[in-house]
Amino acid sequence: MQENFSGWKKFPATEDAYENIRDFIIDAAKNFNVQKENLLRLELGIEEIVINIIHYAYKDGGDIFVKVYDDEPQNIFYFELADYGTPFNPLDKIDPRSIDKSEIQDRKLGGFGIAFVKKTFVNLSYAYEDFQGQKANLLTLGFIK
Amino acid sequence: MATSIEFQEVVQGNWTILKAIGRIDTTNAAVAEKTLLATLDKSKNLALDMSQLEYTSSAGLRALLRTGKKAKKNKKQFVFCSVSGMVKEILEDSGTNLLFQIYDSAAELQ
Secondary structure: OOOOOOOOEEEEOOHHHHHHHHHHHHHHHHHOOOOHHHHHHHHHHHHHHHHHHHHHOOOOOOEEEEEEEEEOOOOEEEEEEEEOOOOOOHHHOOOHHHOOOOOHHHOOOOOHHHHHHHHHOOEEEEEEEEEOOEEEEEEEEEEEO | OOOOEEEEEEEEOOEEEEEEEEEEOOOOHHHHHHHHHHHHHHOOEEEEEEEEEEEEOHHHHHHHHHHHHHHHHOOOOEEEEOOOHHHHHHHHHHOHHHOOOEEOOHHHOO
16 A cells, blocks of 8 residues: 655654654655665664654653655655654754763763764754644754665 | 564684674664673673674664673673674764774684
């Protein structure tokens, strides 16, 4: 059955729902002709940003909204993520590689995810604005097909 | 598409070689870490063969770092073999490649 990729799709912001969110975006990417050899890198970016939202957006549960589309002339596949959680721009996080040069026993374990997100996507933007009548975190992520 | 990871274990001299087959992501990184730490505990030294590891995210990297920290604390070696493709990119992008010894293949281990 052909998946419908138009409009916003709603998922629970839970780890159990992560694979459904990932598969929805990856299926859309294939539908919009993202090259097969680029799909693992795209998956990495999806996992890091979606898991970040799942872990940090809501204290008491909520939803993630996903929209997919492409810019054919620019050869870019886009997805947008919206949530009604705490206002938070994950793109403001500092890349740990710029500050952490320590040996393994002192090396911090966090922060790589957002560094991967920044490296994976060519167009990244964040806004905290109205979404379906309520203020929401809105992330737009563009990936070269 | 469920994510799966399997490990095949071989003992070679002072080394236990764990071949990772599949993918490590947020859904199974805890399982992978448990296997790595348990194998390290019973081994003199541990090598992770990544020739059939197709994908890892930061969740997998954290499992590798925790295993590396424990190895250092216990004065054991934890090294990587046969790193390639997307996994190699991720190790390099994160600087994790600089923290571990990396061998072209398990045959080079002594």
